[in-house]
Amino acid sequence: MKTQILAFILSIAVCFGARAELKFDKTEIELHPKPDDKQAVGHFTYQNTGKTPVKFKSVKASCGCTAAQTQKDEVPAGEKGEVTATFNIGDRTGTQVKTVTVETDDPANPHTVLTLRTIIPQLLEVSPTFVFWKQGEKADPKAITVKVGKEFTVKHIKVTSSAPDYQTKVEETGKGEFKIDVQPKDTNTANGTTLTIQSEDSPKVFYATARVTGAPPAPMVPAPAGQPAPVPPADQKAPVAKTAPTGQTH
Amino acid sequence: MKLSLTRQALVLAALSLFPAMGEAIYFRGKISWRSPIPPSEMVSVDQARALGGNVIWVDARPDEEFARDHVPGALSLNEDRWNELLPQFLAAWSPGKKVVVYCSAESCDLAREAAERLRKEAQVPDVFVLEGGWEAWLKKNR
Numbered sequence: 469m470k471t472q473i474l475a476f477i478l479s480i481a482v483c484f485g486a487r488a489e490l491k492f493d494k495t496e497i498e499l500h501p502k503p504d505d506k507q508a509v510g511h512f513t514y515q516n517t518g519k520t521p522v523k524f525k526s527v528k529a530s531c532g533c534t535a536a537q538t539q540k541d542e543v544p545a546g547e548k549g550e551v552t553a554t555f556n557i558g559d560r561t562g563t564q565v566k567t568v569t570v571e572t573d574d575p576a577n578p579h580t581v582l583t584l585r586t587i588i589p590q591l592l593e594v595s596p597t598f599v600f601w602k603q604g605e606k607a608d609p610k611a612i613t614v615k616v617g618k619e620f621t622v623k624h625i626k627v628t629s630s631a632p633d634y635q636t637k638v639e640e641t642g643k644g645e646f647k648i649d650v651q652p653k654d655t656n657t658a659n660g661t662t663l664t665i666q667s668e669d670s671p672k673v674f675y676a677t678a679r680v681t682g683a684p685p686a687p688m689v690p691a692p693a694g695q696p697a698p699v700p701p702a703d704q705k706a707p708v709a710k711t712a713p714t715g716q717t718h
Numbered sequence: 719m720k721l722s723l724t725r726q727a728l729v730l731a732a733l734s735l736f737p738a739m740g741e742a743i744y745f746r747g748k749i750s751w752r753s754p755i756p757p758s759e760m761v762s763v764d765q766a767r768a769l770g771g772n773v774i775w776v777d778a779r780p781d782e783e784f785a786r787d788h789v790p791g792a793l794s795l796n797e798d799r800w801n802e803l804l805p806q807f808l809a810a811w812s813p814g815k816k817v818v819v820y821c822s823a824e825s826c827d828l829a830r831e832a833a834e835r836l837r838k839e840a841q842v843p844d845v846f847v848l849e850g851g852w853e854a855w856l857k858k859n860r
Contacts, residue, residue, distance in 0.1 A: 472726065531827065532780040533798065559800035561835075598808055598840040662805055675801045677840075681812040 489518035490543060490572055496583040497553075503591045503620075503672050505557060510584045512551040516543040518574070525571040525578075527551060533558060534584065536568040553584045563587050590617045592625070592674050594665060600679045601655045609637070609651040612676050614665060616644035622667040631661035634678055650678045658682040759833065761846040763858045766818045774810055776819040778832035779852065783822070789855055795819075795832055804840070811842060820848035820855065 497510040516522050522543045527536045535554045543549055553568050568582040592614050599610040616622045625646050627636045637649040650663065660679035666672070766773060775792035777784045784794040793810060795803045811817070817836065821828035829847045836842045848854065 532783075556798065558796075558798035559802075560797045594839075596839065596841040597804070598842065600808075600813075602813060660805070660809060673801075675804070677805050677808045679808055 489516065489577065490514050490522045490570075490574055490580070491517045492551075492580060492582065495580065496585065498585045498587065499555070500587050500589070501557065503589050503670065508555045508557060508584075508586045510553045510555070510582075512553065512568075512582045513548065514543070514550065515548045516545050519545050521545060523573045525573060526569075527571070528569050529553065530567040530569075533560070534566045534568065536582075538570075551582060553582065555584055555586050557586070557588060561588055561590055589619065591620050591667060591670055591672055592616060592622070592665060594674050594676050597676045598679070599650055599676070600681050601652060602681055603655055603658055605655050607652050607655050609649040610678070612648040612650060612663070613641075614646040614648060614674075616646075616667075620667075622669075624668045626666045626668065628664040628666075629661045629678075630664070631659065633659060634661040634663075636663060648676070650676075652678070652680055655680045759846055760849050761818055762849045763854050766846070766848060769816050769818075772814070773816045773818055774807070776807065776817055776832065776836075777852075778819050778821045778828040779826075783852075789820070789852075792820075796828065797831065797835075800835070807836075808840070815844070817842060817845040818848050819845065820851045823851045823853045824849070826851060 492512055492514045494512065497512065499508040499510055501508040524538050524541055524543075527538055529536045533556045535556075537552045537554075539549045539552075551568065551570060553566070555564065555566055557564075564586045566584045566586070568584065570580045570582060571578060572580075593616075595613050595615070597612075599612060601607060601610070614625060622644070625638060627638050627648055629636055629650075633653050635651045635653070637651075639647045639649070641647050648663070648665070652659075658680050660677060663676040663678060665674040665676065766775075775789045776795045777788045777792045778796055779788075780796055780798060781794065784792075784796075788794070793803075793807050795807050817833075819829040819833045819836070821832075829851060833845045833847050836845045850857075
């Protein structure tokens with residue numbers, strides 16, 4: 469019995485000693501891009517600490533917004549390298565966690581998950597980003613709050629409406645907060661405006677939308693069984709206001 | 719003989735615990751779990767269909783995938799061009815409409831993230847994520 473166990477342990481030890489092993493220095497990286505950065509790049513460095521070469525079979529990112537690349541297809545024993553993960557920030561906000569799965573021919577460790585945590589700084593936080601009035605509703609002003617991010621100082625913001633049918637009024641409420649009052653001239657017709665919000669010393673633009681919405685839809689009628697439901701017209705485009713913008717600075 | 723085999727099995731099982739414990743300690747806190755979507759925020763293809771014309775389909779996949787194919791009438795709204803695409807969606811929305819967001823498959827996160835932004839940032843009510851995503855829709859409709 470003892471001999472059998474000893475033989476088993478020895479065989480495991482021999483296997484471990486001879487195997488290839490791609491060892492990553494870190495499997496999770498946290499990135500802090502600047503407010504205007506378009507991309508965030510993480511470098512996952514590794515070393516083949518085994519005695520045989522390791523081949524990469526695939527490197528896949530969890531999302532189309534992240535591109536992952538290896539420098540080489542095969543890593544000889546003892547060599548170092550890195551997997552580069554490039555995250556396209558786009559219009560994303562907050563903390564973004566994306567993963568890259570590395571598949572190798574190392575039988576002991578065929579899959580490694582690399583995690584890229586990107587903390588996107590938010591200069592201004594606009595809430596809500598959408599206000600609306602139902603057609604025929606009283607055209608009272610509606611408030612949008614703009615909070616300045618903790619690590620930033622903003623003294624003034626500029627708000628521009630794409631349509632002259634909407635008026636905006638900016639008020640500083642203190643503690644790094646602003647209040648934007650938006651008001652349509654009337655609510656007789658369905659229309660909308662895009663509000664562009666900018667701080668005085670940053671090119672970064674933030675948006676909010678104000679709309680007078682059409683009449684509520686008619687009561688629901690379930691689609692007949694086996695037939696696809698009717699859907700809105702294909703690829704609707706929002707009416708774009710081409711009127712001169714009205715702006716207000718605070 | 720039977721006793722010996724049982725003993726060996728127990729010893730092997732006990733031995734396997736050590737590397738497992740080591741791995742659990744080494745990787746603690748390194749696994750990023752996705753927060754599950756509450757069932758009340760999910761709809762199946764059949765449930766979405768039953769909403770009839772009262773639904774706006776939102777495709778949260780990247781532009782290339784949307785261009786290749788999408789649910790008829792769906793609006794593209796992805797986080798690569800969120801600020802540019804959101805006004806199109808809001809122009810189609812009106813109070814009382816339900817919104818069904820989808821991405822490629824069950825495993826993708828894009829629909830969940832887009833739905834969350836619509837609810838929290840734009841404060842649009844009745845936003846649901848399609849169970850199984852585009853793959854599920856294709857299975858039922860093609």
